[in-house]
Amino acid sequence: MSLLSVLDRIADVSSMDRVVSPVQRAVNAVLRPQALKDALHGTWLGHPVHPVLAQVPVGTWLSAGVLDLLPTTRRAATALIATGVAASVPTAMAGAADWSEQDPGVRRLGLLHAGMNVVALGLYVGSLRARRRGAGGLGLVLSYAGLTLAGGSAAIGGHMSYAQSSGASHSVTAARTLGHDWIDLGPMDDLPEGRPALRTGDAAGSPVPLVVVRRGGRVSVFLGACSHLGGPLFEGRVEQVGGRDCLVCPWHESAFDLDGGDAVRGPAGVPQEPLEVRTEAGHVLARLAGRHREG
Ligand code: FES
Incomplete structure (x- = not known):
């Protein structure tokens, strides 16, 4: 069994729908205006918006992880983490809009993807607060934990796109x-x-x-x-x-x-x-x- 084939096993778990279905209804209720949903789907761009936006949190958080290795660049790392936290909101909204109209297996995996991203976001917000209080060591631990989760979640998102054809034409x-x-x-x-x-x-x-x-x-x-x-x-x-x-x-x-x-x-x-x-x-x-x- 290949490493990522475990994701297909997760996508097969129909009992996850007990959670997926109410979340899907909530997303559709919140993103009700068609114009908002279309903007998030990327009809105006001719391409899904979510993978475009996702580059900002992934890129800034990864870059912050590199800058955090050196004490002299930690202020820049903090600015990048804050940028990624701000960008994660529209990124999540675009992802939720696409996710709400996908196949059952993609929705199950997407729920895991979203859950990991929410936890990663919480860790980064905690890191920012710790850094602001002067607890730099805790800030580093929290941001590297967030990076680990966000990286794993990005791999799941890639599997949804490449192995499950979500977003592909x-x-x-x-x-x-x-x-x-x-x-x-x-x-x-x-x-x-x-x-x-x-x-x-x-x-x-x-x-x-x-x-x-x-x-x-x-x-x-x-x-x-x-x-x-x-x-x-x-x-x-x-x-x-x-x-x-x-x-x-x-x-x-x-x-x-x-x-x-x-x-x-x-x-x-x-x-x-x-x-x-x-x-x-x-x-x-x-x-x-x-x-x-x-x-
Ligand atoms: S709109 Fe979904 S398959 Fe055509």
Whole structure:
């Protein structure tokens, strides 16, 4: 058993849901305004905000750990610890927003991640208070204990991202399975007006779901798996969100701009993967964007 596979064992413990579920409800109640949640998801950035913000507490606390090794740089270390403590609040809010709309296993592991971060934050706050009182030795002990916990928690966060695909684009994953040639999606006249339609591309003989939306003479084609958690966008709906024509996912209501795929409403923080489209002899053809093709 590998070192971090124990985390997958923890993610399997369904009894944790007795704690996870009420916390999830509380997070959703506190972060109720959709605009606040979207800001925390990173729809405005096209990327989840939490991993961007997390660099501040992790970076400052790690740097403080180095500066604390020398008595002459301990004042600078204290300033870095205070910076990390301040940054941990928006970092936690962004993480909680993302966490509240994840798979059960990610939520269980996320609870452990959050709990360790809360304890680490408490240790750092205690360290700051000890340093202010002149108890430098205690301040050092508390901050190194906080660094140990925060480091372990960061490893759990990395496992959630890399091994459990939280925050990763599930539509890009689907794109990797699709061939690179133009795909004939059938006659334009067969497409319903203003509603998503399921078509398929080919991945070495296996079908890959695509979603096609026709608006008059314009056709938008995307990977069928939602970038958030892979929901079936072809079972979604088209509606106006923020003044833009959007494709709305049936699983968690993420909305993607039909012109380009930008996430207009979360929880998706990354865009939906669009395909290039052209028409030929009344048929709609689509293929992956150039970034997926060699040469
Ligand atoms: S899978 Fe969550 S919004 Fe689409």
